[in-house]
Amino acid sequence: xxxxxxxxxxxxxxxxxxxxxxxxxxxxxxxxxxxxxxxxxxxxxxxxxxxxxxxxxxxxxxxxxxxxxxxxxxxxxxxxxxxxxxxxxxxxxxxxxxxxxxxxxxxxxxxxxxxxxxxxxxxxxxxxxxxxxxxxxxxxxxxxxxxxxxxxxxxxxxxxxxxxxxxxxxxxxxxxxxxxxxxxxxxxxxxxxxxxxxxxxxxxxxxxxxxxxxxxxxxxxxxxxxxxxxxxxxxxxxxxxxxxxxxxxxxxxxxxxxxxxxxxxxxxxxxxxxxxxxxxxxxxxxxxxxxxxxxxxxxxxxxxxxxxxxxxxxxxxxxxxxxxxxxxxxxxxxxxxxxxxxxxxxxxxxxxxxxxxxxxxxxxxxxxxxxxxxxxxxxxxxxxxxxxxxxxxxxxxxxxxxxxxxxxxxxxxxxxxxxxxxxxxxxxxxxxxxxxxxxxx
Numbered sequence: 001x002x003x004x005x006x007x008x009x010x011x012x013x014x015x016x017x018x019x020x021x022x023x024x025x026x027x028x029x030x031x032x033x034x035x036x037x038x039x040x041x042x043x044x045x046x047x048x049x050x051x052x053x054x055x056x057x058x059x060x061x062x063x064x065x066x067x068x069x070x071x072x073x074x075x076x077x078x079x080x081x082x083x084x085x086x087x088x089x090x091x092x093x094x095x096x097x098x099x100x101x102x103x104x105x106x107x108x109x110x111x112x113x114x115x116x117x118x119x120x121x122x123x124x125x126x127x128x129x130x131x132x133x134x135x136x137x138x139x140x141x142x143x144x145x146x147x148x149x150x151x152x153x154x155x156x157x158x159x160x161x162x163x164x165x166x167x168x169x170x171x172x173x174x175x176x177x178x179x180x181x182x183x184x185x186x187x188x189x190x191x192x193x194x195x196x197x198x199x200x201x202x203x204x205x206x207x208x209x210x211x212x213x214x215x216x217x218x219x220x221x222x223x224x225x226x227x228x229x230x231x232x233x234x235x236x237x238x239x240x241x242x243x244x245x246x247x248x249x250x251x252x253x254x255x256x257x258x259x260x261x262x263x264x265x266x267x268x269x270x271x272x273x274x275x276x277x278x279x280x281x282x283x284x285x286x287x288x289x290x291x292x293x294x295x296x297x298x299x300x301x302x303x304x305x306x307x308x309x310x311x312x313x314x315x316x317x318x319x320x321x322x323x324x325x326x327x328x329x330x331x332x333x334x335x336x337x338x339x340x341x342x343x344x345x346x347x348x349x350x351x352x353x354x355x356x357x358x359x360x361x362x363x364x365x366x367x368x369x370x371x372x373x374x375x376x377x378x379x380x381x382x383x384x385x386x387x388x389x390x391x392x393x394x395x396x397x398x399x400x401x402x403x404x405x406x407x408x409x410x411x412x413x414x415x416x417x418x419x420x421x422x423x424x425x426x427x428x429x430x431x432x433x434x435x436x437x438x439x440x441x
Contacts, residue, residue, distance in 0.1 A: 050103030100212025132219035
């Protein structure tokens with residue numbers, strides 16, 4: 001595929017029918033009901049304060065006045081977003097991901113804008129895109145990849161875009177937006193979001209490209225910008241699955257995958273101004289090599305389980321919650337801290353082939369909780385009391401209450417049995433797995 005063909009495909013990707021032009025949208029964005037619903041979404045998603053140090057709770061305390069002010073500023077074209085607050089989130093490889101946190105008022109306006117624009121672009125987006133779209137999920141993307149692999153498309157292009165959100169060219173992005181939206185006020189509003197700048201440690205930086213991760217409008221803009229890639233790949237008959245800036249393309253042969261990778265790289269770099277990460281992008285034969293996508297590992301063109309990185313992160317989180325040097329009410333620990341995390345993690349990763357892993361985790365978690373409970377009891381007489389309730393026969397044991405080894409002994413397993421944990425309401429990962437796979441349970 002030559003450069004001229006790629007340019008033609010880019011033009012085709014952004015060209016839409018002239019009958020669907022959205023001229024008047026700003027009055028829908030500034031409508032009071034829309035702003036009120038936008039605040040509800042912002043509140044539901046929670047999040048910290050921006051550079052003005054106004055929290056969601058503070059904003060809500062004067063909600064009616066704040067909504068009226070935003071309504072008036074938008075209507076009179078006086079609204080100006082404030083710079084986003086830069087924060088850094090640690091990544092698994094030791095590096096840090098930059099996030100930009102807008103103020104609450106700016107998140108409300110972004111949410112109000114997204115609520116109006118999203119249905120317009122959803123009508124154009126393709127089925128191969130799954131990230132941050134209504135009615136679509138990561139599980140749907142994972143299932144599509146499994147289907148492609150089982151259909152024999154086992155040569156997988158595992159691609160990664162380098163600093164995607166931070167490198168989106170503003171001019172090309174707005175060109176794509178204008179293909180659907182003609183309302184000049186909305187265009188200026190979106191441009192103001194993109195050019196609001198960043199406050200990083202007290203220093204202001206003007207962002208000449210990119211849309212900060214953390215903004216409400218950013219996922220939609222990111223999907224708009226990669227829509228031409230989806231369109232080109234689908235037109236060529238390639239099996240692409242994209243979730244935001246992460247995507248894989250499944251092919252039937254090594255040569256075909258190499259040819260597609262060259263074409264995709266050329267299109268992304270020359271037409272969209274993006275960079276393929278050379279170290280994180282490659283081709284694997286999934287019969288022989290695993291690959292990872294959305295925290296899952298695929299291998300042998302069928303099996304799917306949590307990746308090693310996901311498992312490591314899970315164990316670190318559980319260890320932090322069940323630190324053995326704490327004295328706590330075990331029921332509160334389970335209900336308030338551990339269960340929400342286990343339920344979320346189990347429901348996300350429980351769609352694959354991980355029953356044995358979940359069984360091992362359940363046993364490991366119970367052992368850690370037994371150790372926490374022994375520490376919290378402190379005195380062995382409380383263990384003896386629990387053993388009597390469980391109708392322990394024989395001499396009452398003498399064990400070290402603070403020892404990790406004690407959590408595995410028979411008396412402790414009798415006193416704090418699996419049934420005891422069920423009574424305390426501990427979430428079982430295996431039970432979650434069986435809910436997702438009733439035919440296997």
